[in-house]
Amino acid sequence: MDIQVSELYFTFRGGSEVLRGISFEIRAGSRIALLGQNGAGKTTLVKHLNGLLKPTRGDVRIGDWNTREHSIAQFARRVGFVFQNPDDQLFKTSVAAEVAFGPTNLKLDAAEISRRVGRALEVCALQEVRDAHPYDLASWQRRWVAIASVVAMQTPIVILDEPTTGQDAFGLARLAELLDEWKRAGVTVIAVTHDIDFAAEQFPELMVMAQGQVLARGDAEILNEPALTERAALDAPQLMQLARALGWQRAPVTVDAFCAELAAKK
Amino acid sequence: MNQSFFLDRASGWHALHPLTKLAVALAIAVTVFCVRWNYISVALFVFIILPIAVWAKIWREVLRTTFTVILPLAISLVLVQGFFYPGATDVIWQIGPFSLKREGLEFAFVTATRLMVIAGAGLLVVYATHPADLARALVQAGAPYSLAYIIVTAIQLLPEMQARADGILNAQQARGLETTGSLRVRIAAFVPLIAPLVYGALENVQERALALDARAFRAARPKTSWRELRDSQAQRVARVLLIIFSILVVLVSLQAALWQNSPLVLR
Numbered sequence: 001m002d003i004q005v006s007e008l009y010f011t012f013r014g015g016s017e018v019l020r021g022i023s024f025e026i027r028a029g030s031r032i033a034l035l036g037q038n039g040a041g042k043t044t045l046v047k048h049l050n051g052l053l054k055p056t057r058g059d060v061r062i063g064d065w066n067t068r069e070h071s072i073a074q075f076a077r078r079v080g081f082v083f084q085n086p087d088d089q090l091f092k093t094s095v096a097a098e099v100a101f102g103p104t105n106l107k108l109d110a111a112e113i114s115r116r117v118g119r120a121l122e123v124c125a126l127q128e129v130r131d132a133h134p135y136d137l138a139s140w141q142r143r144w145v146a147i148a149s150v151v152a153m154q155t156p157i158v159i160l161d162e163p164t165t166g167q168d169a170f171g172l173a174r175l176a177e178l179l180d181e182w183k184r185a186g187v188t189v190i191a192v193t194h195d196i197d198f199a200a201e202q203f204p205e206l207m208v209m210a211q212g213q214v215l216a217r218g219d220a221e222i223l224n225e226p227a228l229t230e231r232a233a234l235d236a237p238q239l240m241q242l243a244r245a246l247g248w249q250r251a252p253v254t255v256d257a258f259c260a261e262l263a264a265k266k
Numbered sequence: 267m268n269q270s271f272f273l274d275r276a277s278g279w280h281a282l283h284p285l286t287k288l289a290v291a292l293a294i295a296v297t298v299f300c301v302r303w304n305y306i307s308v309a310l311f312v313f314i315i316l317p318i319a320v321w322a323k324i325w326r327e328v329l330r331t332t333f334t335v336i337l338p339l340a341i342s343l344v345l346v347q348g349f350f351y352p353g354a355t356d357v358i359w360q361i362g363p364f365s366l367k368r369e370g371l372e373f374a375f376v377t378a379t380r381l382m383v384i385a386g387a388g389l390l391v392v393y394a395t396h397p398a399d400l401a402r403a404l405v406q407a408g409a410p411y412s413l414a415y416i417i418v419t420a421i422q423l424l425p426e427m428q429a430r431a432d433g434i435l436n437a438q439q440a441r442g443l444e445t446t447g448s449l450r451v452r453i454a455a456f457v458p459l460i461a462p463l464v465y466g467a468l469e470n471v472q473e474r475a476l477a478l479d480a481r482a483f484r485a486a487r488p489k490t491s492w493r494e495l496r497d498s499q500a501q502r503v504a505r506v507l508l509i510i511f512s513i514l515v516v517l518v519s520l521q522a523a524l525w526q527n528s529p530l531v532l533r
Contacts, residue, residue, distance in 0.1 A: 073444045089441065105444075
């Protein structure tokens with residue numbers, strides 16, 4: 001399912017214009033990280049992708065649906081959205097029930113719901129706490145409950161808002177596994193993130209935003225352009241900075257690529 | 267997003283001492299309840315509250331909020347009291363078995379406009395006073411620190427809860443929760459929307475308690491304040507006069523209620 005954003009402008013009711021003329025297309029199965037400093041409009045932009053916000057001008061289409069013409073609940077079939085704060089959604093008395101909430105809203109039959117819940121709990125490493133109360137879990141685990149509750153909806157598009165917040169190395173590795181899983185399933189993933197290393201390492205495509213506009217889109221190489229990172233107020237990924245400091249021509253962004261480059265230099 | 271009601275505008279009303287503003291609001295509130303003339307509320311709103319709101323450059327917000335709060339109340343008051351006011355006899359309009367009666371409408375009008383004035387007077391204070399200034403003023407006036415804290419927290423908490431409620435609504439709708447439509451759909455949506463708000467509020471209480479203790483909130487010594495309040499002799503005099511005025515209004519109306527022939531009874 002393709003995403004098409006054309007000439008999108010958005011102004012909040014208070015009067016500040018947050019998105020200023022954004023157009024792009026995201027093909028089904030793409031994996032894109034959205035980068036930019038606070039206030040660049042990243043979260044506002046992704047909230048347009050499931051109809052939480054409606055454009056002031058312009059159009060957003062998810063497949064054949066224009067976001068103006070369908071309710072947010074209808075879009076839940078097409079777009080899964082993991083919010084920054086898991087506590088904004090957890091309300092059931094067990095992890096499994098919480099994860100089942102989305103599929104239940106999609107009116108699936110009981111067997112299908114329990115199959116999906118089991119799978120989501122497995123992918124998110126939550127089987128051992130499936131009967132625990134979500135509020136008895138640590139905050140990083142609650143994030144996983146929120147992620148699992150979206151995994152279980154099996155939408156063709158998934159949006160992650162700051163997925164790396166509060167995750168340790170183990171959590172990041174699990175997140176990478178989940179991204180692989182989605183890749184195999186052909187799911188489109190769009191992640192809003194401040195973690196530029198994670199973005200460069202895990203996402204084949206990056207989109208850089210500043211002041212309500214998209215400045216650039218491409219693979220991690222675009223971050224090797226100081227003019228761009230400066231304008232977007234971003235730091236280049238650490239490995240890229242290291243490569244630059246070493247005076248290398250190429251700037252690898254994964255540890256493997258960096259080591260390979262290093263070995264080749266020797 | 268601004269996490270309190272305070273609208274930071276440069277105006278003479280803003281610059282007044284918080285207690286002066288509170289005294290004005292008190293005088294307005296007392297007057298509206300004590301003067302037994304059906305149009306006192308409208309008069310106070312038009313001739314006192316609106317001019318102050320214009321002076322303070324907050325009239326748009328005061329009007330918008332007052333009416334969004336009062337209008338639904340006013341409509342239900344008119345319907346319920348207009349048709350079912352006990353003991354009313356003066357029928358204005360008959361519709362089937364129901365009859366709209368003058369006494370009920372009058373009662374609805376007086377009640378709704380009174381609430382409008384109370385809301386307007388309250389908004390004049392909270393829109394034009396930084397919460398910290400209000401707390402400081404209350405403490406200086408001798409109120410216990412914890413009471414000042416409770417009042418200020420209550421004022422600040424409302425916009426915060428509103429923002430959280432919006433976030434929760436977004437999150438549940440994104441998981442396919444229908445929130446509009448038939449009554450049954452709306453009732454079914456209640457728990458998923460309220461439970462996270464309540465859980466969050468409870469967690470918030472614990473975090474607040476820890477943060478307060480970490481800053482020695484319960485230390486039994488005088489506290490310093492970052493913000494300084496400006497007061498003047500004229501304002502002190504004005505406050506005393508406003509309080510004397512409020513007390514007089516109460517006394518006169520009590521006397522009127524007892525003897526039924528005071529000049530303040532115009533009906």
